[in-house]
Amino acid sequence: MLGAAIIVFREVLEAALIIGIIAAATRGLPRRGMWIGSGILLGVGGACVVAALTGFIANLASGMGQEVFNAGVLCVAVAMLAWHNIWMAAHGRELASMARQTGQAVSSGAEPITVLLVVISMAVLREGSEVALFLYGIFAQGGVSAMGMLMGGLLGLAAGVVLGATLYAGLLRIPMRWFFGVTSALILFLAAGMAGQAARLLIQAGYLPALADPLWDSSAWIGQDSVLGSVLHALAGYDAQPTGMHVLVYWVTAILILIGMLREARRPVAA
Amino acid sequence: MFRLLCAALAMCAAAQAFADQDVSLVIENHRFVPAELRVAAGQKIRIVVDNRDATPEEFESQKLRAEKVIPGKSKGVVMVGPLKPGQYSFYGEFNEKTAQGVLIAE
Numbered sequence: 001m002l003g004a005a006i007i008v009f010r011e012v013l014e015a016a017l018i019i020g021i022i023a024a025a026t027r028g029l030p031r032r033g034m035w036i037g038s039g040i041l042l043g044v045g046g047a048c049v050v051a052a053l054t055g056f057i058a059n060l061a062s063g064m065g066q067e068v069f070n071a072g073v074l075c076v077a078v079a080m081l082a083w084h085n086i087w088m089a090a091h092g093r094e095l096a097s098m099a100r101q102t103g104q105a106v107s108s109g110a111e112p113i114t115v116l117l118v119v120i121s122m123a124v125l126r127e128g129s130e131v132a133l134f135l136y137g138i139f140a141q142g143g144v145s146a147m148g149m150l151m152g153g154l155l156g157l158a159a160g161v162v163l164g165a166t167l168y169a170g171l172l173r174i175p176m177r178w179f180f181g182v183t184s185a186l187i188l189f190l191a192a193g194m195a196g197q198a199a200r201l202l203i204q205a206g207y208l209p210a211l212a213d214p215l216w217d218s219s220a221w222i223g224q225d226s227v228l229g230s231v232l233h234a235l236a237g238y239d240a241q242p243t244g245m246h247v248l249v250y251w252v253t254a255i256l257i258l259i260g261m262l263r264e265a266r267r268p269v270a271a
Numbered sequence: 272m273f274r275l276l277c278a279a280l281a282m283c284a285a286a287q288a289f290a291d292q293d294v295s296l297v298i299e300n301h302r303f304v305p306a307e308l309r310v311a312a313g314q315k316i317r318i319v320v321d322n323r324d325a326t327p328e329e330f331e332s333q334k335l336r337a338e339k340v341i342p343g344k345s346k347g348v349v350m351v352g353p354l355k356p357g358q359y360s361f362y363g364e365f366n367e368k369t370a371q372g373v374l375i376a377e
Contacts, residue, residue, distance in 0.1 A: 003367065003368070007364060007365065054327070054340055054342045055342045055345050058339075058340075058341070058342070058345070058347055062348075063347070063348030064348065064350070066339060066340065066347075067339075130329065130340060133327045133329075133340055133342070133365075134327070134329075134365050136326075136327065137326035137327050137328075137343070137365055140325050140326050140343065141325075141326055200336065203336075204336065204337060204338075204349075204350060205350065206315075206350050219333075224333050225333065240333070241333070241334075241336070243336075
């Protein structure tokens with residue numbers, strides 16, 4: 001049962017942290033609860049479809065379909081996060097001051113919040129499809145232990161939700177002055193981390209060269225499977241033994257998004 | 272920019288060269304058979320994992336940097352290497368207690 005809890009927790013962790021950050025970052029945007037909820041539901045639905053099609057997807061791209069598919073899902077999420085951050089750089093200040101003045105939702109929040117719906121559904125879809133497969137395996141096996149395993153799975157899911165909620169609550173305590181800066185930085189590293197993961201998958205599939213393998217090995221300090229390692233992996237794309245290409249893609253993504261943000265922030269605010 | 276893109280594409284095409292060595296691995300009763308794989312170091316290895324169980328399994332290895340779900344009653348391909356000589360442990364994440372194996376590059 002504990003084993004099942006840990007497996008599900010490990011899969012849910014990343015999606016839960018992403019949702020926590022996005023829920024905080026969209027603070028003040030109208031009807032965000034509905035958008036986030038729809039994102040999660042779409043993700044769960046998509047996860048079930050992907051789980052059911054695993055065999056089919058795996059056989060695409062000469063057996064590398066799973067890697068290519070997951071890399072694609074990650075790239076879509078990276079693009080959406082980049083878009084959000086650049087948009088926020090242009091409009092964050094007005095949003096912050098309006099939220100401070102009224103303490104209410106900003107009715108003119110024109111951001112296509114749909115981009116974040118896509119990010120959430122992609123995160124849930126990717127992590128959820130593995131949970132769905134794992135749970136399916138439990139049911140297929142049946143037997144006495146299935147119930148215990150299922151309880152374990154639910155426990156893992158609950159633990160993940162608690163962690164995401166804790167992150168969200170913690171972020172909300174950040175003073176308004178710093179708030180958008182902090183959430184933008186978190187999203188920047190989230191996006192860079194996802195781009196790095198996509199690169200890792202494409203290297204695994206043989207589409208990208210590794211360059212240096214590994215560039216460094218920090219597994220003695222922070223193990224990839226340790227709690228700290230898992231959280232850092234989910235938040236900032238930590239990898240104990242990254243390849244050169246992984247690190248390159250990570251920083252190129254981070255720098256490109258940062259350049260976009262700085263350009264928008266400098267532009268005089270249009271009325 | 273265009274030239275950069277072309278160079279990148281050419282690199283990708285070159286990198287997608289096929290594996291130097293194929294090895295096969297069977298999953299049965301949540302165990303890897305054989306539990307010990309021997310391969311040549313310094314080569315690209317293509318591991319064909321044949322999951323004969325009815326349940327899905329996730330082939331995972333931090334050291335090999337591999338993570339792949341293989342549905343029940345089907346085959347999956349995991350690309351690894353080129354590897355330095357040494358031992359690389361792998362396991363099945365969905366049945367970690369029994370599904371343990373090691374790949375030895377020499």
